[in-house]
Amino acid sequence: MRRSKLFSDRLVILIAYTFLGLFGIMCLYPLILTLSVSLSAEKEIVKSGYSVIPQDFTFNTYLYIFVNSGKRILRSYGVTIFITMVGTLGAMLVTSMIAFALSIKTLRYRNFIAFICNFTIVFSAGLIPWYVVCVNYYGLKNNILALILPSIFSVWNMFLMRTYFSSISPSLYEAAKIDGASYLRIYWRIAIPLSKTAILTVGLMYALQYWNDWWYALIFINNKELFPLQYYLYTILSNVNAISSGRIPSGAAAGITLPAETVKMAVTIITIGPVIFLYPIVQKYFVQGIMTGAVKE
């Protein structure tokens, strides 16, 4: 009896390690593959296909990219960094202010304002009316603001922040108010410094959203000067997709030079770049933020 119990426990542990190990590898493997192809020689890849170990290790692809389309990529990098920084800062300001206001229980119309926010999650006008309004009234076609403004306020992130602000004891605010502080001052001097985890988590979510966005560019931007990094990668890949589907006759395809395999993967790595470097530092806080946020909800 005792032995069989031990055996079943061991089996559970064995399965747990195997499952998690395999899943972990499944998540990591594609990245290593991408990295190693980008560091391989093009000739080897064409001959023997993709492989996890760099074949004929070389930095030539990266050199090639920066010599040939370095300007393009740097420009797109600039666009992405600009929208990520401005967008995240703006979004944090807009979101944290309303989240703070709605966390104050003496604010009489806070439920009504929360309803205005909630309704937009539940019901929307759809893509086309939104697009028409953005292009015709706000002039967002080929405008860098199109990559920033539409996603500057997320109702989900606002509610996440509100739960944090609500957990701050109101007596702290009362004391500050007796000393004559305005709500704006309380927000800036007390609420924000006390919610570092929330600020960090939500800030990262916005930053990630801006860094990874290419949909707004697909819809609003034709001007190559304003292509963000992700959209630049998308245009490279979608050419490849169309040709490898066999739809374009080989005669027509001959005129278009496909980017080499190694180039595609190198551009992918360049696109992920900063995320790879920041990930180890950022991950811990992110997990912490999501966990505390989820528990409080």
Next chain:
Amino acid sequence: MKSKNSHNFGQTIKIDRKKDFVKELKRNRGLYLMCLPALIVLIMFCYIPFTGTWMAFTDFNVVDGIFGSPFVGLDNFKYFFSTSSMGWKVTYNTLFINFCGIILGLIIPISIAVFFNEIQSKVFKKLTQSFMFFPYFLSWVVVGAIIYGFFSSDVGVINNLLRSFGLEPIKWYAEPKYWKGIIIFASMWKWSGYSSIIYMAAMASFDGALYEAAEVDGANKLQRILFLTLPMLKPTAVVLTLMSVGRIFYGDFGMIYGIVGNNPVLSDAVTVIDTYVYQTMRTLGFSYATAIGLFQSLMGLILVTIANRSAKKYNDGEGLF
């Protein structure tokens, strides 16, 4: 006399309310001003576009504008469900991909969380968790590039594998039948690490004494998983599932376009309502595309309401929103 009295009474309340309203705005002026930027964004990008939904009932042309174009009633909606359009097909694709995503989104993240709970090695935990969480940080375009690395006919990993077993390589990007599966798998790959964290957060609040008591009573690990952990995870699972059910009519535009692009060979299999709206906007006109979007929003509204009701029933009055 009596009625006049009560009428007066009602009026004073009204005036008081108006005064109250102004007073409240003045008293908390700072706080209301802090709400203003967010509200302006919502009005600009969510509420003003509602006026444009009128296009769904017209045959829109640029010259006459939104409200001057000829009224056609429900014709646009009728066309969507007629046999000559892709209406049923894209609705089916959307529901099928999302339904499979919901099922996998339950099984895999819960398994990950439960298994993490059972293992001891801290190093292993940290390492595998950071691997699993990483895909969440990648954009769909990058995921698309990775998928290309696996399924490219000439150099892809899968065809290499097939060749090494002596099998015939497959032209993946010309075969629509595989792509629903590939997309569902990709979505699972990207989100599982993230969702498992939410389940782990729920687990962190479990009472350790329960587990000790079960151990004393002679329950083995499997029994503890089946009769303690899983039942205690159920509320979280129900809420998360209801949330995704509420959004089952919404396809992930970024996912489909990031992975497949506008490859017309595959579009029959993977076009969802959202990508269809984008495509028809350019081919069949704004009115028709608006009608599809409106149909999607209405279905979404109905489902969210149902999901919210069920959540309230299940959670003793606490809904999703």
